Amino acid sequence: MNATPRTALAVAVAVIALVLSAGAGATASLLITGKQIKDGTVSSRDIKNRSLKVKDLSPRATAKLKGAAGPVGPRGATGPAGPAGASGLSGFEVVTRSLPIPGILGGVGGTDTLTAACPEGKKAIAATAAYAAPVANLLSQVTRTSESAFRATGVNLLPTPQTLSLEVVCAAIPG
Template sequence: MKFTPRTALVVIVAAIALMATAGAGATAALMITGKQIKDNSVTSQDIKNKSLKVKDLSRKAQAKLKGRTGATGDRGPAGPAGPAGTSGLPGLPGLSGFRIITDTVQVPGLGGTASVAAACAAGEKAISAASSYGAAPASLASLLSQVTRTAESAFSTSGLNLLPTPQTLSLSVVCAKVAG
């Protein structure tokens, strides 16, 4: 046979076709799913030894793996005492009666502002405070708020709403009774 450019082209096309068909079988094998396997056609000799786990079995088959509970044995001797523990962190002296006071206000849309304040009862101090908006819009940058301590027992918050719809601004203040 004489080797010509046309013969070389035929050989290259044939080689590409051969490689494509050889790889197609492996690709098809990777794409077979459980829905494509006929029921009761896979036998135990088709399954690799030690490849199944208990979770792969039905609940009924899992229940059959468990035997009856045996008799309780005698109690063993007590073990040695463990090492001594460390002392914990001391509590906050003089604080009791924690409670949270929450107040809300509607902030108008399109640049609207509003403020709300909350104060603890007599004999209590404001420990901390946080403000939040009722609904989480797509753009949190459109809702702004700032919490300010106004007294030892009170906080306030101011809100700015750049969204077109009114939003609910809440202020929560943690109050506690302080001894001394």
């Protein structure tokens, strides 16, 4: 094929037209902004598919995207049993002992001691002592004597005998 001036001119015009048409879209995108587009004129047909993100939507539109909860699925298989706990208390029992503490004899207060112990296989975890009549001039002190027993010492500064009670809380403690 021989190139003639007429063919060369046609090719040159075609190249110029191609360059101008390809650059026109890019130039338009640089010149048109969102402020220049009239509200309500862009339709869903004008928006490129898969170009919108959830953050581009209003909270109201986002709320409409959430459907109703589906039905509850089947229960899964039961897992293996875990190891036994390191400690656990069981078999609680309260052991109570009472003792009358004599009153003042010749100006000296009455003093006595009582002990309460847990049954075999149980340990003492707490204890308390109290008089039947909560009045002044009655004293008591509780002391642990072993892993399974407590002692209460009572002092009565009243002229009449008073009953002192000692309660020990016992429990089976593994290990």
